[in-house]
Amino acid sequence: MLLIYSLFILCYYVQFIQSELYYGSSCVVQKDNTTGQCVYIHECPEVIPGIKRWIFPQNCFFEGSEVVVCCPNKGGTFRERTIDLPVIPTDPPRKADQICSEYEKSLMNVTENIDEDGVVHVTIVGGTDADEKEFPHMSQIGFKDNGNIQWICGGSLLSDLFVLTAAHCLSSLKYGDAEHVRMGIVHVDDKANLQEFHIVQRIPHPDYTATAHYHDIGLVKLCRPVQFNEWVRPACLQTQPVLVGGPLIVTGWGDTAFAGDASKTLQKLVLVLHDSNKCNDLFRVSSKKLQSGIRNDVMICATSVQEIGDACQGDSGGPLQVRKATNINNANLYTIVGVTSFGKACALAKSIPGVYTRVSNYIKWIEDQVWP
Structure with missing residues (x-):
C-alpha cells in the first residue's frame, strides 16, 4: 500500500x-x-x-x-478541515481567537443593505477595484508634509484603538513619524463614512531594525475609539502557522505600476503562496537587508495568479488576508495572515513574489499590546 x-x-x-x-x-x-x-x-x-x-x-x-x-460528494456532506496540532487542555484559548469569535458573532448580527445581486465579490498592480464595504478593516497611515498629509502606507484595524501595519511605516526619513490614520473609505476622496484619527503611540516590534527586513511589523494606537459600522470593522489574526481557508488577497492604494501614480480607489489582488526556497534565491543575493535569507518562520512569499501583478509602493503595511466569514447581507470578516513588507520592482517581471511578515509568529506580542 x-x-x-x-x-x-x-x-x-x-x-x-x-x-x-x-x-x-x-x-x-x-x-x-x-x-x-x-x-x-x-x-x-x-x-x-x-x-x-x-x-x-x-x-x-x-x-x-x-x-x-x-x-x-456523496450526500453533500464533508467533514470540516482539521489541523493535527498538539492539544494541551490546561492552556486557555488565545486572546486573539477569543476576540475573533466575538467579531464573528457581531458580524452575524449585522443588518445592512445587501447588494442587488446578492453576490460576495472577491474578484496594486494587476488588481481590480474593491467594492464598497468589502474590506472594512482597511486603513491608511498618513504623514505630515508642509500642511498636507501624505497617505503612503496601509494598515488593518484590529480593535477600536489599534491598527496593524509594517514597522517601516511608523516613520519616514522624508516625512518623520506617522501621525494620522483614516478608514471607512474605498475611494480616497470619499467623505461620507470617513473616520480619521491622530496617532498617539507608534509601537514597532522590539526586534525590528531599519537595516534589515526581519520582524517588519508594528502597531499604531489611535487618539480615540473607532466607531464600528458597516464601513469600519476590525479583522481577525491568523494565530497558527498553517494557512487555511480560501484564496489569499492583498489590498492597498499603492502605485498601479512601477514608479506610477497611486490608485485613488482601493485595489484587490488574488495571490498564491510562492515556494520559500525559490523566493530566497530571488531576494537573498540582491538585498543587504536579508543576511539570513528569506526566513519561512517570520515571512510569507506570495505572487499573483495573473501574468503580472504584485503589491507595490504605497501598499506597504497593508494586509495579506483570507476571508473568514460573510453574513447574509454580504458583510465580510477577514483574517490577516501577513503584513506587506517588501518586493522587487513590482509588476516588472512575471511571477516575482512579494514578501509579507508572517502574523502568526507575532501573536503573543500583538496580544500584549492590543488586549493586555
Whole structure:
C-alpha cells in the first residue's frame, strides 16, 4: 500500500498543473462529471479502494506533503478541515481567537443593505477595484508634509484603538513619524463614512531594525475609539502557522505600476503562496537587508495568479488576508495572515513574489499590546 501511495504522489508531481482551487472548493469528478469537493486524501475514504487497484483520484492541488483530491460528494456532506496540532487542555484559548469569535458573532448580527445581486465579490498592480464595504478593516497611515498629509502606507484595524501595519511605516526619513490614520473609505476622496484619527503611540516590534527586513511589523494606537459600522470593522489574526481557508488577497492604494501614480480607489489582488526556497534565491543575493535569507518562520512569499501583478509602493503595511466569514447581507470578516513588507520592482517581471511578515509568529506580542 505504501508503494502504491508513493507512486500516486509521483504521478501527481508529473501531472500537476497549478490551479486556483483551494481547500473546500467545488470540483468536477471527471469520470462521471459529478460535483465533488477538494479535501485531503485521508479525509476521502471513497478513493482508497481505487488507489489499491491503481485507480488514482483526480487531484485539486498539493499542499506541503499533503495531496488534496477531488472527493466524490456523496450526500453533500464533508467533514470540516482539521489541523493535527498538539492539544494541551490546561492552556486557555488565545486572546486573539477569543476576540475573533466575538467579531464573528457581531458580524452575524449585522443588518445592512445587501447588494442587488446578492453576490460576495472577491474578484496594486494587476488588481481590480474593491467594492464598497468589502474590506472594512482597511486603513491608511498618513504623514505630515508642509500642511498636507501624505497617505503612503496601509494598515488593518484590529480593535477600536489599534491598527496593524509594517514597522517601516511608523516613520519616514522624508516625512518623520506617522501621525494620522483614516478608514471607512474605498475611494480616497470619499467623505461620507470617513473616520480619521491622530496617532498617539507608534509601537514597532522590539526586534525590528531599519537595516534589515526581519520582524517588519508594528502597531499604531489611535487618539480615540473607532466607531464600528458597516464601513469600519476590525479583522481577525491568523494565530497558527498553517494557512487555511480560501484564496489569499492583498489590498492597498499603492502605485498601479512601477514608479506610477497611486490608485485613488482601493485595489484587490488574488495571490498564491510562492515556494520559500525559490523566493530566497530571488531576494537573498540582491538585498543587504536579508543576511539570513528569506526566513519561512517570520515571512510569507506570495505572487499573483495573473501574468503580472504584485503589491507595490504605497501598499506597504497593508494586509495579506483570507476571508473568514460573510453574513447574509454580504458583510465580510477577514483574517490577516501577513503584513506587506517588501518586493522587487513590482509588476516588472512575471511571477516575482512579494514578501509579507508572517502574523502568526507575532501573536503573543500583538496580544500584549492590543488586549493586555
